[in-house]
Amino acid sequence: MPAAIKRWQPPRRRRSCTKEVAHYQTADWRARRRRILIRDASRCRVCGRVVYGRAAHVDHIIPLENGGTDDDANLQTLCERDHGRKTRGEQRAGKFLDAKIKKGGGSF
Secondary structure, eight states: OOOOOOOOOOOOOOOOOOHHHHHTTSHHHHHHHHHHHHHTTTBOTTTOOBOOGGGEEEEESSOGGGTOOSOGGGEEEEEHHHHHHHHHHHHHHHHHHHHHHHTTOOOO
């Protein structure tokens, strides 16, 4: 009797991940995320919609790159739509500030 034949499987792709992405894959972040979702009753802080699973985004109120922390007081639950809007607004504001600094603009 022939030996069992293994079923062919495609090779696994190794995903390269940046330091920022790796931060969100730690057990500490997953526990923090769960705690924030429970605190906010899985409701978006902007529109009040109930969100679950991947549609529930835990957002830094003050982004890490702007000096924010992972403290619970700096985290909020947002739906995917409102998180995208907030992120785009922050990116536009950052571009505005960068352009103002490059032009030698004064204070705001």
